[in-house]
Amino acid sequence: MTTARKDTDFLNGVPELLLLRLLARQPMHGYDLVQGIRLTTGGVLAFGEGSVYPVLHRLEAEGLVAGTREAVGGRTRVVYRIRPLGRKRLAAATSRWEQVAAAVAAALNGGGHAEPELG
Amino acid sequence: MPNRSWAERVDDELARRGVPARSRRRLMAELRDHADDLTDGEGLTMTDDVLIARVGEPTVLAARAAEDYRRARWSSRHPLLAFGLLPLPATVLAFAATVLAFGVAANVGAWLTVGDTDLLPRPAMVALAYGLAWGVRFVPFVLLAVLFTRLYVRGRVSRWWFAAAGAQVLTVAGSLVSAIQFRDDPGQSTWTLGVAWLPVPLHDGWALPFLSLVGWAQVAQVAVPLGVGALMVRAARRRQAVLAVPC
Numbered sequence: 001m002t003t004a005r006k007d008t009d010f011l012n013g014v015p016e017l018l019l020l021r022l023l024a025r026q027p028m029h030g031y032d033l034v035q036g037i038r039l040t041t042g043g044v045l046a047f048g049e050g051s052v053y054p055v056l057h058r059l060e061a062e063g064l065v066a067g068t069r070e071a072v073g074g075r076t077r078v079v080y081r082i083r084p085l086g087r088k089r090l091a092a093a094t095s096r097w098e099q100v101a102a103a104v105a106a107a108l109n110g111g112g113h114a115e116p117e118l119g
Numbered sequence: 120m121p122n123r124s125w126a127e128r129v130d131d132e133l134a135r136r137g138v139p140a141r142s143r144r145r146l147m148a149e150l151r152d153h154a155d156d157l158t159d160g161e162g163l164t165m166t167d168d169v170l171i172a173r174v175g176e177p178t179v180l181a182a183r184a185a186e187d188y189r190r191a192r193w194s195s196r197h198p199l200l201a202f203g204l205l206p207l208p209a210t211v212l213a214f215a216a217t218v219l220a221f222g223v224a225a226n227v228g229a230w231l232t233v234g235d236t237d238l239l240p241r242p243a244m245v246a247l248a249y250g251l252a253w254g255v256r257f258v259p260f261v262l263l264a265v266l267f268t269r270l271y272v273r274g275r276v277s278r279w280w281f282a283a284a285g286a287q288v289l290t291v292a293g294s295l296v297s298a299i300q301f302r303d304d305p306g307q308s309t310w311t312l313g314v315a316w317l318p319v320p321l322h323d324g325w326a327l328p329f330l331s332l333v334g335w336a337q338v339a340q341v342a343v344p345l346g347v348g349a350l351m352v353r354a355a356r357r358r359q360a361v362l363a364v365p366c
Contacts, residue, residue: 029152030149030152030153030156031152031153031156031157031160034153035160047175048173048174048175048176048179048180048183049153049173049174049175050129050150050153050174050175050180050184051175051180051183051184053146053149053150053153053184054146054183054184054186054187054188055187057142057145057146057187057188057191058187058188058190058191061191062191062196075152075155077152077156078149078152
């Protein structure tokens with residue numbers, strides 16, 4: 001339970017980043033977005049597929065995406081589109097994530113910092 | 120179409136966590152669409168086990184959804200505006216709304232009973248005047264206590280933001296002066312209304328009370344909204360404690 005919670009905390013912001021990245025390419029509905037995440041991450045990032053919808057609704061409330069119910073393949077689905085504010089957020093989040101990833105990679109490789117002196 | 124028991128469990132868990140009905144309906148509709156896409160796209164039969172494995176376990180899904188809806192709230196994203204800058208304008212509005220509501224209710228009541236407020240018997244007029252004078256001491260601040268406590272509990276912002284809003288509202292509540300002085304001569308009665316740190320117009324001139332008018336009435340004006348807010352926070356904590364108990 002504790003581990004799962006920590007994983008969730010660690011992944012805070014990642015679903016938003018992935019959803020915005022996919023929507024920056026083209027408008028998509030929920031199922032397509034889940035498939036897109038699975039394909040682009042090679043299945044490494046797996047979470048309850050239903051959890052993308054509250055994230056999408058929050059992004060919509062923040063003015064980052066817009067969702068409209070449209071006909072898709074003979075059915076109606078809520079199709080999401082990224083908005084200009086969403087593109088700005090995506091650029092900022094991508095930059096921040098790259099900095100974090102580079103810092104973690106540097107730390108794991110043991111380079112860039114001297115060992116702390118003891119005594 | 121999701122298995123009914125799974126969908127019901129998700130909906131129940133969302134409701135227990137305070138997700139508004141409109142947001143619940145929208146989420147459940149999109150989850151139904153998603154389940155249909157899973158059936159059509161992957162040929163899956165929607166059993167409880169499949170829904171839990173693919174779409175999510177109801178309690179986990181509802182918890183994450185409740186957290187996202189909380190983060191989507193305006194007051195959570197702009198605590199400075201909601202808890203730092205809104206309280207004083209809201210106090211003025213709540214005060215004006217209380218006076219307006221009281222005036223409308225008094226006029227409607229008089230119109231229904233005697234046809235005109237001027238025809239009201241003097242005891243009724245006195246009761247109305249005292250009701251208004253005492254009502255403005257408590258009603259606006261209780262309304263504000265309910266409003267800001269709900270924003271705090273639902274938005275789960277820092278307690279310091281809640282304290283900042285509470286301090287502003289309670290400072291006004293604790294310094295509001297509202298007193299009726301009735302005289303038998305027509306037109307000679309006075310209603311003293313003001314804030315104790317500002318000059319107060321009295322029937323024989325102006326007073327600079329500098330908090331000297333603050334007494335037990337003002338203590339009650341602070342205690343009542345404070346108590347309402349404390350009870351609401353306590354009730355919310357108890358609800359959260361119940362939710363935290365594993366079933």
